[in-house]
Amino acid sequence: MSSADTPDKSPLTLVRLNAVANDGASPKGKPGCRKCGDCPGGGEDCNGKKVTTITSMLPSPDHVLSTLEKDGSRRWLFPRLAKGRYWNRRRWFGYALIAFFVILPHLRYAGKPPLLLDIPARQLIVMGNTFLPTDTVLLAFGMLGVFLTIMAATTLTGRVWCGWACPQTVYMEFLFRPIDRFFEGTWGHGGKPRRLVTGVLAVLRFATYFVLAMALAHTFLSYFVGTDRLAMWIRSTPIKHPLAFFVMTATTVAMLFDFLFFREQLCLIACPYGRFQSVMLDRKSLIVGYDVVRGEPRGRLKKETSDTKGDCVDCKLCVAVCPTGIDIRDGLQMECINCTQCIDACDSVMDKIGKPRGLIRYSSQDGLTGKPSSKMRPRMLLYPTLICVVASAFFYVLLTKSTFDASLLRGAGNPYTSIAIGRVQNSLKMRLVNRSGEPQQYTLGITSPEGVSLEVMDPSQLQMQPGDSRLIPLSVAFPASLTGQGGRFEATVTVTDGVGRRKDLNIPLLGPRQ
Secondary structure, eight states: OOOOOOOOTTOOOEEEEESSSSSSSOOTTOOOOOOOOOOOTTBOOTTTTTTTEEEOOOOOOOOOTTTTTSSSOBBOOOOOOOOOOHHHHHHHHHHHHHHHHHGGOOOBTTTOOOOOEETTTTEETTTTTETTTTTTHHHHHHHHHHHHHHHHHHHHOHHHHHHHOOOHHHHIIIIHHHOOOOOOOEEEETTSSSSSTHHOOOOHHHHHHHHHHHHHHHHHHHHHOOHHHHHHHHSSSSGGHHHHHHHHHHHHHHHHHIIIIIITTTIIIOSSSGGGHHHHHHHTTTTTEEEEEOOOSSOOOOOOOTTTTSOOOOOOHHTTOTOOOOOOGOOOOOTOOOOOOHHHHHHHHHHHTTSSSOSEEEEEEHHHTTTTSOOOOOOHHHHHHHHHHHHHHHHHHHHTOOEEEEEEOOOOOOOEEEETTTTTEEEEEEEEEEOOSSOOEEEEEESSSOEEEEEEEEEEGGGOOTTOOEEEEEEEEEGGGGTTTTTTEEEEEEEEEETTOOOOOOOEEEOOOO
16 A cells, blocks of 8 residues: 555554565675564665565454454443333333243143144144144244244334343343342442452352253253153153253253353344344334434533534443443444333433433334334235235134044055955055044045955054054955956045044055956
């Protein structure tokens, strides 16, 4: 950029790199180049050769991320606590969510947990309904409905999920961060620690974290194995269930790593939801924002104030309370989780200086700039329409779904066997799945044509428990005359469960050509 002959006048200069033009053999009587890097800019090196100076014009920001210092080291955040109207609402809502999360797997609806992703049994239970891996249509409609609902909610309410209901935010702000403040001597108000957590205090804090993380890990595991099976595992030795013990241990370690070390970086670095804002938010979506028109130009409050000065007194309290370390006055940012702590902090300052609340508030990008903002817009008409269509399709498939699945397959080996004069036999297999929540006794029969008989090789297999899936061998015998010139004909097999629900299956039977 600048040569050795050009004076360096830029205030952005950070690094000066000395490029030696020639580091070859030195003239007689002069030492060779030691490549020490101490050559003066615009001067000569040890060999008497001219030195070229390269100047970097790219300054490094104070914080690459809100959790990284200028030199790349970790910037630990100790947010202050702003106790305002939104904080009180979030606190009670957060504790209600924690209680709901802990209690839900212990409840029963129709004899089953309200929500259970039973991995050992390979089934999903939702409000008494059992879904198996073969329910692909239902699962597809369900997942599509969830995605559309997330997109609609984000378009309308912004990142309200992140600030009010996300487990990371709820547990961090209302469970683990209060523990930190207790041991750091900042209970009830937060901010920088008043004492170092070392020695006995560090051991006690880690023990508290460990107990809570292990309890949450067991609760988390109960959503995948059920509380009854989990209680049995807790009372027995881990040797009998090593995989479950490993999952619980890994979950505990992951939670310790997250809440003890990674913390807010999960929202800033690992979570993809913040990065989806650019495609799910529009200028009318609800956000937490700073009113630039009202607040600027900002400045310290003085007795003699100018009429041109804005309402922002530049106290930086909104930055001090932010759990992700950003300045909300810089505009809409990916790191903002809409926790409303900056709103409570700013409102308290406005109350003290006699200004109206709302300098930082829930609004939209258009609303903050004075443009008309309406919740009704094409996207908010499209999303509910799509959600209604998907929900209708989901419930139609759910309500018309059979309580059992049955399909016929041909057995291995010869297509048919002559078992007597004028009598032919086909070997078949039936895949039978009990989708109901009750044990069922199934019966099989042939309804057409006449003269065809069906035999179940092992009738005991027709007694099935909920969720059972079996491949049942069958034998079908019939007169050889039924196959005719084509060597085949179609028969109808009827499957009936214990309460009279039936399903008819058509199967081609093979025999000799007449």
